[in-house]
Amino acid sequence: MNPRKGLVLIVEDDRNIAALQQLYLERDGYRTEVAGDGPAGFDAVRRLAPGAVVLDVGLPGMDGITFCRRLRERGDWTPVLLVTARGEEADRILGLELGADDYLTKPFSPGELVARVNAVLRRAAGPARGTPAVHTRGPLRVDPGRRTVQVDGVPVEFTALELDLLSHLLQHRGQVFTRLQLLDQVWGDSAHRDPRVVDVFVSQIRAKLGSASPIRTVRGVGYSATDDGE
Incomplete structure (x- = not known):
C-alpha cells in the first residue's frame, strides 16, 4: 500500500x-x-x-x-x-x-x-510541476497554481473541475473547443460521458462569475474564452 x-x-x-x-x-x-x-x-x-x-x-x-x-x-x-x-x-x-x-x-x-x-x-x-500562468481579464483573476479565482479581489469558490475548465479555456484564449475536445482535454476522457456535462459546468462558471465570465458560446461548435467575454 x-x-x-x-x-x-x-x-x-x-x-x-x-x-x-x-x-x-x-x-x-x-x-x-x-x-x-x-x-x-x-x-x-x-x-x-x-x-x-x-x-x-x-x-x-x-x-x-x-x-x-x-x-x-x-x-x-x-x-x-x-x-x-x-x-x-x-x-x-x-x-x-x-x-x-x-x-x-x-x-x-x-x-x-x-x-x-x-x-x-x-x-x-493542482498542477504537478512548473508555475502555471496567472490569467487576468478585467476584474477576473485566475491563478491555477494557487487554485484561486477572484473577481475584484474577492475570492470565488470553485470546484477543481470548474477551475480546470476555466483555466484551460483561458490558457487557449480565442481557440474554439468542441464539447468532446473539452471532455478529453479537461476531464481526461469522452468515451463514457454525456457531452451536456460540459454545458452544466460552463453554466456554473458563468453563474459564479457573472459579467466577469470570459466564456463565449460558439453556436453549433462549443466554447471559447475571449477578451470580451459574453
Missing part, C-alpha cells in the same frame, strides 16, 4: 457494492471508511476530513443530492464523486450543479472508479 495516498470516504448503503469499492481503492493504495447512510456519511466528512468522497445518490436518511448541497453550503469543498443509477440523469446533472466534482453511472467497473478518484484528487492538488 502506498502510504502517501489518503483517505476516501465511501457513502453507500449497499454493503456488497461498498465492499467492492473498498477492495479496489485499497488495492490502489488508499485508506477507506464506509458510511451506510446519508447522516452518518455527513458526520464522517466532518470527523475524518477525507481526501475525497464517493457518494451514492440513493441513500437512506439523506440522499446524495441533499448531502452535496449541505456540504457546499457549509463551505466544505472536499472532492465529491457522485454515483448514480443509469436512469437518474436529472439527479446527476443537479448534483454537478450543486458542486459535485465528477460522476459515475451504475453499473461501472471498479477500475473506472479508481481512475475517477485518482483524477478528482489530482485536480484538487
Whole structure:
C-alpha cells in the first residue's frame, strides 16, 4: 500500500457494492471508511476530513443530492464523486450543479472508479510541476497554481473541475473547443460521458462569475474564452 495516498470516504448503503469499492481503492493504495447512510456519511466528512468522497445518490436518511448541497453550503469543498443509477440523469446533472466534482453511472467497473478518484484528487492538488500562468481579464483573476479565482479581489469558490475548465479555456484564449475536445482535454476522457456535462459546468462558471465570465458560446461548435467575454 502506498502510504502517501489518503483517505476516501465511501457513502453507500449497499454493503456488497461498498465492499467492492473498498477492495479496489485499497488495492490502489488508499485508506477507506464506509458510511451506510446519508447522516452518518455527513458526520464522517466532518470527523475524518477525507481526501475525497464517493457518494451514492440513493441513500437512506439523506440522499446524495441533499448531502452535496449541505456540504457546499457549509463551505466544505472536499472532492465529491457522485454515483448514480443509469436512469437518474436529472439527479446527476443537479448534483454537478450543486458542486459535485465528477460522476459515475451504475453499473461501472471498479477500475473506472479508481481512475475517477485518482483524477478528482489530482485536480484538487493542482498542477504537478512548473508555475502555471496567472490569467487576468478585467476584474477576473485566475491563478491555477494557487487554485484561486477572484473577481475584484474577492475570492470565488470553485470546484477543481470548474477551475480546470476555466483555466484551460483561458490558457487557449480565442481557440474554439468542441464539447468532446473539452471532455478529453479537461476531464481526461469522452468515451463514457454525456457531452451536456460540459454545458452544466460552463453554466456554473458563468453563474459564479457573472459579467466577469470570459466564456463565449460558439453556436453549433462549443466554447471559447475571449477578451470580451459574453
